[in-house]
Amino acid sequence: MKFSIRHLAVLSLSSLLIAAGCGNNNASNNTGSSANASATATAEAPTAPASHKLNIKVSFYPMYEFTKNITGDLADVEALIPPGIEPHDWEPTAQDMAQITKADVLVYNGAGMENWVDQVLDSASGSKLVAVEASKGLDIMEGAAEEEDEHEHSHEHANKEGEDHHHDHGGLDPHVWLDPALAVKEVRNIEAALAAAAPEHAEAFKANADVYISKLEALDQEFREATKEVKRKDFITQHAAFGYLAKEYGLTQVPIAGLSPEEEPSAAKMAEIVEFAKTHNVKTIFFETLVSSSVADTIAKEIGAKTAVLNPIEGLTEEDRSHNLDYLGIMRQNLEALKIALNE
The missing domain is CATH 3.40.50.1980 (Nitrogenase molybdenum iron protein domain)
Incomplete structure (x- = not known):
């Protein structure tokens, strides 16, 4: 039905144009020119080369x-x-x-x-x-070993939370x-x-x-300048996400857990971190967004230290978005947090 109506409309329009042409030849020439140009443009538009988005x-x-x-x-x-x-x-x-x-x-x-x-x-x-x-093509590092305390977790839990996460990364550190x-x-x-x-x-x-x-190069330079002369080179993190950053700027990451942010460290590992923090007079324990800070809180309470965020930027939080933060902004927040901790 639409096909028939369309053709009737075209025939009617043609009749009107012919009638107008008989009454005023000059006007017909001008109108015909415009109509032909418009029709040509419309016909050619779909076949014109278009940029692929x-x-x-x-x-x-x-x-x-x-x-x-x-x-x-x-x-x-x-x-x-x-x-x-x-x-x-x-x-x-x-x-x-x-x-x-x-x-x-x-x-x-x-x-x-x-x-x-x-x-x-x-x-x-x-x-x-x-x-x-x-x-691809980057020098990928081996990840920190994942740990499970078999005395504190069931075998089923270990398989789910330990082995699966370990195999998720294939033993590699992806946080480049x-x-x-x-x-x-x-x-x-x-x-x-x-x-x-x-x-x-x-x-x-x-x-x-x-x-x-x-x-990014300006950000890199800021990190180099800020970490060149600091009181200490080591920092404790809840999640072993900052190995590449530490390597690049001559620092030492001391992770409480391995590559998986939700991994729970063994009692032995917790004791080891507490001893390290006391020996090296660590005053800040870093945790991250998107996961619980309970492990970092426990160690900080044990040694009388404070906690602070070191963001692995694996996803933006509601607060990040409300403050219009992006990768560059969060990395600069990380730099400020590191500067404070490395100079305590």
Whole structure:
């Protein structure tokens, strides 16, 4: 029915134009010209070459930050792991898997951070999906050993909370984004992959990446200056996430637990950390956002120290978002917290 009505409308319009042409030839020429130009533009628009706007899925917040700063408005970038969710334990739903398969690009950190990625890539086999491992080519460190106190936990709990988390990372430390110098390399890796996926935007992606990398390099310099002359080089963290940062700036991370933020240390490990803190007169025990601070609180109370946040930036909290904080802002907060602790 719509087809018939449309053609009747066209015939009626043609009749009117012919009638108008008989009455005023000059007007007909002008109107005809405009109408023809408009019709030509409308007909050609759908077939004109259009710039491809990439549909990009990223695993968790740092990958979103890096990717979005490269693409600007030239791509739709969406994080799979919702804000406020601890990414170590996240698993994709069937709906997430479908969204990833439909995407042009998947950006993930790698180095064992996303234990689900192999399953996703297997499911997306044969699709157009381009997978980007941001940490590819970097010198990945072995992670701190995971521990379980078999006297305090059942075998079932140990399997769930200890072994599974250990295998999540494959024994590797994935937290490369917490070293600004390595973050630069991750940005370059992402940029190169996106340029290959959308060559028409390659120059814009590079220009955007250059701007963001200049900010990361400034951050790197701030860390170097602030940690060059400090009273102490060691700091105690609840989660072994800051090994790359410590290595880059000549510091020593002393983790209470291993790579898994929710891992509970053994009684022996707790006693070891307490002894270290007393011997080295440690006055600050660092904990992190998104997980309980109970372990850090216990040790701080035992030695008469205070606690403070050292944020692994695995996801933004409601408070972070309310203060418009991003990777650079949180890293500067981390630097200020470290400066205080290293000079106590």
